[in-house]
Amino acid sequence: MTRSPHLLRIALFAATFAAATAYAATPDPAKTRTYIDKAWTTLTRSQDQCNALTDPKIVGHPVLYVPAEMKVPPALADIGKRCGVDIHPLPRVIQQLGDIDATRLPAQGLLYLPHPYVVPGGFFNEMYGWDSYFIVLGLAADQRGKLARDMVDNALFEVEHYGAVLNANRTYYLSRSQPPFLTAMMATVLDDPDAFASDAERNTWLANAYPLAVRNHDVWTREEHRAGDTGLARYYDLGDGPVLEAQNSDDFYVKVIKWLRAHPKDDPGYLLKGAQRPDDAEAARLARESCDVRASKVCLGNWYDGYRLTADYYHGDRAMRESGYDTNFHFGPFGGSTHHYASVDLNSLLYRYELDLAAFAKRLGNVRDTERWTAAAAARKQAMDKYLWRAEDGMYRDYDFVAGKPSPTPYLNTYYPLWAGAASPQQAEAVRGKLPVFERRGGLSMDNQPAGVQWNDPFGWAPTNWLAIKGLDDYGFHDDARRLAGKFTATVDRGLADDGTIREKYNMAKGNADVRVSAGYSENVIGFGWTNGVYLKLQEILQKNAPAQKQRATGTAP
DSSP, X not given: OOOOOOHHHHHXXXXXXXXXXXXXXXXXXXXXXXXXXXXXXXXXXXXXXXXXXXXXXXXXXXXXXXXXXXXXXXXXXXXXXXHTOEEEEOSSOOSSTTSSOGGGSSSOOEEOOSSOEEOOBTTBOSOBTTHHHHHHHHHHHTXXXXXXXXXXXXXXXXXXXXXXXXXXSBGGGTTOOOSOOHHHHHHHHHXXXXXXXXXXXXXXXXXXXXXXXXXXXXXXXXXXXXXXXXXXXXXXXXXXXXXXXXXXXXXXXXXXXXXXXXXXXXXXXXXEEOOSSOOHHHHHHHHHXXXXXXXXXXXXXXXXXXXXXXXXXXXXXXXXXXXXXXXXXXXXXXXXXXXXXXXXXXXXXXXXXXXXXXXXXXXXXXXXXXXXXXXXXXXXXXXXXXXXXXXXXXXXXXXXXXXXXXXXXXXXXXXXXHHHTOSOHHHHXXXXXXXXXXXXXXXXXXXXXXXXXXXXXXXXXXXXXXXXXXXXXXXXXXXXXXXXXXHHHHHHHHHHHHHSOOBSEEETTTTBSOOOOOSSOOOOOBSOHHHHHHHHHHHHXXXXXXXXXXXXXXXXXX
C-alpha cells in the first residue's frame, strides 16, 4: 500500500487506541483474540459515516466522487451536507484502468463504495487492494460472512466502475491496482456458509461476479503489464512522475536522491543532472526525462545537490507501490526497478487466479472458458518454470527481463508458488529446504539482506508469513507450518503485551513490534486489519490435530 504518514495524527490515534485497550502484562492469546474482536468494529467504515470520508494523508477539503454513470442517491447527498463533504461525479465513464488522469481532477478525494468495509488502521482510512484479502480471510474465520461478502462486492464494484481492483478507493490510485487476490476473495466467500442465504443466491452472485473477475484479469495482460516476451507479468502503474499522494518532496523523494548521492556505486542510473529552478528549455527536457516541474510542485521540489530522478525511476517507484512492497531494496534501491521484473509473487497470484477462473467457469457450466483458463494457467506455469525457477538455488527468483538475468538475492516470495499450487513436489521440497534463509525467532523475514527498509530483513509481515505457511501446509509440511505459525502468533502476542496494540509489521529477529526503519517509510501503524485476519488463520493451523506423517528435522533457526 502507498504511505504518506502524518505523524501527529498517528500519535493521537495510537494514544487513543492504547488508552482504550487493557495492556497485557504477559503475552496471552486470549487477550489478542479479544483485541481482534473489538478491532473489527473499530476498523469498519461505511460511507454514511463522517469518519469514513476524511483522508488523513491529504490536507484539504474532503471530496467524495461517484462513478460518472451513477446518479447520486439522495441519502448520499444528505450525508455530504451533514459531514461537510463535497460530492461530485467523475468526469467520464471508466472503461479500463487509467482512463482518468487524476492530475486533472480539481481535487483528490474518496471513491464511492456501496457497502461497509474494513480499513487497515491508522491513516489508512480506505479499502485497500491486497489488504482486503487477508481481512476477508479473518472475517470469514470469525463468522462475519456478511461483512466479508460486502468487501468482495466493493472490490467487484471497483472493477465495474473504476477499471480494476484499486490500490485503494482514492482518486490518486486510479492509475494502479495491487496484487491480484480478487478470485481468492471470491472463493473465500463462496465457501462461507454465512455469506449467502441460499445456494441459488450464491450461484446467481457468482454468475454476476465472474465476468468482472475476468475483466480484472485483463488488467494484467495489457501491454503495460507484460514482462517483455517472457509470457509473464510485471507490476506497472499507468501514471507518470511522483505519486499524487506524496504531498511534499522531503517526505520521500529527496531522501532517495540523498541516499543515492551518498552511495553512488549503488545507483542503477536513477539520478539525472538538473537545475533546482529550471528555465523553460530545461523544464521541457525534464518533462521527457524526469517529470513535469511546471505541473507538479512535488516534482519541482525533487532536487538535491544538482540532481533529480529519472522518468524510469518514477515508473519503478509507482510499480513498487502497486506491488505492495513499499519500500524495499530487493527490486533496486527503494524498489526503483520493480517494473523491470517478472516477479515470483505476481505470477504465482495470476496462476492461482487463472485456476480459480477455470473452477468458476466449470461451476457455471462454461466449458469453453474452463478450457481457456486451464490452458492459460498451464502456459504461465511453464513460463514460471523457465524464467523464475532456479534449480541451482533450490528456489524461485524474480527475473529482471530488461537485464535478462534473475535477481541475485533471495526473497520470501519464493513461497508464493506453494500457496498458488504452482510448484511440483520436488520444487516444493527444495524451497522448504531454504527456510533457514528466512526463519527467525519471530517468524519469516522478507530476506537475508538488511537494508534499513521495511520490506527487507529483519522485518516480517502477516501476509507473506501466511502465504508461506499456508503453502507449506498445503504441500504436506505440517510440522513446519505449525512451528512457523506458532512463532508469528507469539510475536503478535508479545507486541500486544508490550503496548496493547496489533501492528502492521514486526521485527522477526527480535520477535516483537520494535521496527526501526532508517530509509523510506518508517511508521508501524496500529490496527491492523491484515495482521488480525492472519492471526486468526494461523490459529486454525495451530489448532489442527497433529499430522499423521512425521517430518524429518529441518535444521531451521530457533
